[in-house]
Amino acid sequence: MVVQVSPDFLMRLSAAFSTLYLVALGHSLFEKSGLLNLAIDGLFFLSTGVSVFTAVTVHHALVSVGVPTALAPLLATLMSGFASMLIGLLMAWILTNLPVSHAAVGFSLMFLGYGLGILAGYRVRLEVGNIRPYAYPYELPTYLAATAAAVAAGLAVHYLLHRTCFGAAIRSCGENPHAAASLGVRVSRVRMAAGALGLFALGCGASLFPLLWQRYWDIKTYILGYGWFAFTIALASGRHPLLLIPFAAVFGGLIEFATALQALYGLQVDVAKMIPFVVSLALMVVYGATRLRKVLEPPSSLGKTYYKEERTV
């Protein structure tokens, strides 16, 4: 089997990796604090919509002022991150201070994310049709820079989580928030910080999907379900910032490989689309069934309602 390794392929691979890695990274940081994030796919799509809207709008604004437009996509990425970050703050506060179901809240935000993402992006999509001109420049240095930035972010998160006192506090909230409180952690504040930071990264990563990787967006892309790939990557790698790297690279490669195979060998397009999902499922099963689970366990209190005063008999 011969696969042509062209600069083109390299760029797409690096884009796939950067997108999936950053999303999975942010999601992992969020969940490390004990908050279940079932909204991931909705947040993913919302961020793509926001980023497309921002990219086009800022581009036009800069043009009208006569300023070079190179910064537009970067601003779009930051804006996505910001929007996602706000939701992260909200989720963290709600899930820590109210005895509500993490799953239910996450699930509803997923739907909201889809809907709001559509609203955010559909008008500009109608106006300009093709968003290619508004995406990141299609040059190898840009793509490699994005990958480098993603990896740098990962290293930073790793350092934060595993080397600093704050990181220890975040992880303690995920393992046992009651013991964490006893150790002196203000659980609500720490979770809000982790939630904000995590979803900021998620939002930035998701913005790369239309602006770097696919160079395309329409309102129907919410059905693609790529957020769930990031979810699976995070699950299988134990939400560890460094372990996420190989998993994200392989998964990104798988998706791109499947598309490339499809183009070269006429692999039916739906089979190619199905492969990543089947692999996700298989990965989850392998994770659950083997020792992997013991080694890469989720935080013990992930998704558990943090409720202090219970009834006693």
Added chain:
Amino acid sequence: MHHDGRVAVSVKDLRKSFPGGVTALDGVSLDIHFGEILALLGENGSGKSTLVKVLYGIYAPDSGEVRVNIGGKLTRVLINEPIEAMHYGIVLVSQVPQLIDKLSVAENLAITLSSLKWKGATSLSGVSRVSSVIEKECERLGLKIDPNEKVYNLTYTLKQQVELLRALTIGARVLLLDEVLTYLPTREKKRFYDILLKLRKEGRSIVLITHKLPEAFEVSDRIAVMRNGKILGVVNAGEITLQEVRSMMFGAAVKLLINDKTPSRKAGKTLGGEEIVVEQLHVKDDYGRDAVRGVNLVVRKGEIVGIAGVAGNGQRELLEAVVGLRRPERGIVRIAGLDITKRGARLARSLGVSFIPDRPLEYGCSVDHSVLDNMAVPFSLTNGLLLRWGRLREIAEKVIGEYQVVAPGVDASLKSLSGGNIMKVVVSKEIESASRAIVAHNPTRALDEVSAAFVRQRIRSRAERDRLAVLMASEDLDEVLRMSDVVYVANSGRLYGPLDPESTPREEVEKLMVM
């Protein structure tokens, strides 16, 4: 006396009750002095744990004041979270170490130190800084702890030492120790005492919660006794005897015993064959500690075997192992001759063994469902796929009538009943549905005197008339003495006995409980 008279912490008229109508603190007022060791004694449910949890910010009191000595003046404070308590120099160490298992010792301590901004440590400081600090403190205190060791690898003793290290490193002025010494081996306990005495000399306050009287007398300056959410009295250790304290703790129950004479057990009652047999059983608890250490036990048909003892001495783990809800590490459990040791709860149930759990809300019922639904589970009368609701309803109505459960009807949701009535439902369905044996843990807890008496009479009647084997553990000593044919005392995972309840003096049993 070694205290210098200045008050470190003072609480006034604290009240706290929990949903379900349980009053944990009923107007508690207490002064804690600098440079003293104050023992806080009381039975389970007396409120001792709740009091210190309020001081540590884990619970918020319904009413009352907490005042802390700040710069020589007693100032009223609101403590909403543990971090705030620590700011005032108050640290709580619980019987169950509140540490994060997956993190290392250094990481756990780093969390506390950075939260308090201790010695300039901030959130973003590296954890490695803390390691060197820990090593120094360990030397000072004579402890051997590896800062990089993960907490789940530590023994129970070491975990408690880490907790102590944490408290001392941040310079705790008031140390609240909740049943901390209970599980420590004797040598470590002595070491701990030495440390406590040293801390007292430094002018710190120590509140020692324990139910072991000798321990309290050995180190404390003053003793406070709690019962039913109230403080019965605070006395200097030298001015009271052990017996007097014991009677304060177990108190009024003694009078009841005299009034409610045990109906005489038939002399020479013929007991049947061995129904429940336990051989050399070793069981671990939820935290990996040895809760049951080599227990042997036999319960015959028609016999009631009672296990007395303060909570936390292995009774729960023993009973759960007998009904198949917990896997023993070693040993054998036999029911009706069948080895059921690692076979799960289903087998025990199918053999006709019912179980009244100590955590009734967790294992004994489903509060979101009706009385009838809850009863249907153990009775399980079916015609193929279909439940015989008619018959089940009759049984349920009969049972709640007999037990006088206060409920709108069998269709009422358990959630709507009071705690005591929920308990009645849990207990009654197990007692009435058993066909071979009843295993019960605190069967009359949260029941009023009349209901409790009824439950006991029912259990006894089922044992005698229906030849059921009954294995019961209760923290209520009177109940055990009143009901059992044979008594054992659980202490630190071992069973002492068999004792004859009629001929053994009560003091002897109590001594075994608190030694």
Added chain:
Amino acid sequence: MVVSGLSLLLGLLIYVAIIGTFGVSPLDALTSVARAFVTPTVVKDLLVLSMLGYALLVAFKASLWNIGGEGQFYISMLPGIVFTLYLFNPEQGGAIPPFAVVLLSVIGGSLLAAAWAALAGAIKAYLQIDEVPVTVIMNYVVYYLLNFLVWGPLKGKRTYGYLRTDEIPSVYRLNFRLPMLYISDPALSFLYSIARQVAYYSSFVVGASLAAVFVWWVFKFTKLGLYIRIMGSNPNYLRATGVNTRVLAVATMALSGAMVGFAGSLYLLTELGRLPYELERQTAGYGYLAVLVAWLSLLDYRLVPLSAYIVSALRNAGTTIQVAGLGGVEQTLILIGSVLLVYSLTRFLIEYEVRVEW
């Protein structure tokens, strides 16, 4: 019930507020919603969502969040397509009566969907992997699997250039048409249009009724029903009495899937008539809407039809509101999201004692 109603209202208000920022007047929005409650097109959705609502109710009662309704719905259509178009195509000399083919399709569809759901149940029960992401991913697998089959082995021969399967032979179709009548009286005319809808979808009426009776019977009379209910609230209690909760979880998911499959196969035979290509773009999203129906019904089987009615109306409202160039499906998403969000936030008011202190 109050909380449900409140969530609906609040969610609706949030929805109106959101689309208000995109230039839709609140009045228009609310009128559309109100009007949607009485359009005849609501009948179909109401019936389908009732069947699916009952199906999901079974799993939800066990606290098993079966979000795989979409996948189970569509996979159940495969036996129907295979039997009616290939194995028992009347042009090749129908050897067995049409009724039998229909029956086989429905049974086959239910079984296949049951197996699909049971797989997710087993992954949850034995590997402790959360069933929400698993069932969602399995939905995607079904979309693409069916797409592949429609593109390949099941490709239609008489499709006039469109990529889809052939139409199911009319002898196997389950809809009944009442004639178009002209009635002068507007009220009567309206009622007649409703009646026509009901007649056309009479198989759904039968299906929904069967589902309702079945659910009522299971939970009122059987031991399984009791165990499912208790598992949803306190599986520890069941385990303590010796019940194998893992097998129970798989069985419950299978039952839920079977009921979804039952609805799905009926849907194929009554409404859809064929399988389209690019399923993921063309699905009405019933599987996800049903989650909302089940949730809003508070898992009370008596409220499922009402809940289904409300969700159907909201969904149809979305399609009539014009937000320049935006389709109805997309708007439904926002609506569902806001209602669900408010609902999950306020549920705790029912379950916990709330003390407000200043």
